[in-house]
Amino acid sequence: MSERKEVTEANGYQEALDTIIKFCLSVPANGQGEEMGFTEDFDFDHDACETECSLLQKLVDKETPMNPNFEEDTCTKSCPKCNGWSIMDYNYTMRAFNYCTDCGQKIDWSDEE
Numbered sequence: 001m002s003e004r005k006e007v008t009e010a011n012g013y014q015e016a017l018d019t020i021i022k023f024c025l026s027v028p029a030n031g032q033g034e035e036m037g038f039t040e041d042f043d044f045d046h047d048a049c050e051t052e053c054s055l056l057q058k059l060v061d062k063e064t065p066m067n068p069n070f071e072e073d074t075c076t077k078s079c080p081k082c083n084g085w086s087i088m089d090y091n092y093t094m095r096a097f098n099y100c101t102d103c104g105q106k107i108d109w110s111d112e113e
């Protein structure tokens with residue numbers, strides 16, 4: 001019996017995408033899967049699937065928390081993805097945002113005081 005971990009949001013977007021990619025790779029190319037029960041007119045576009053999966057990978061990367069950069073010369077924290085300062089409200093409240101308000105990268109503040 002294979003153990004199947006439950007995919008949750010915390011661990012899961014990358015795992016879910018990996019599962020889909022693995023499945024897509026196992027699908028035979030056009031006209032090559034007859035012995036596996038696919039009819040000869042079965043049409044699966046591997047290239048299109050690869051393009052779509054790499055698009056989804058970008059989304060998964062954004063949702064995977066990254067530590068903020070610390071800029072020593074200005075003592076500020078910046079987005080690890082776009083290097084912008086839009087991860088904190090430096091103008092008014094000094095509030096740390098969960099996501100970069102410019103690029104949407106999720107920020108991991110757990111190491112921060």
Ligand SMILES: [Zn+2]
Binds near residue numbers: 082084101103105
């Ligand atoms: Zn950003």
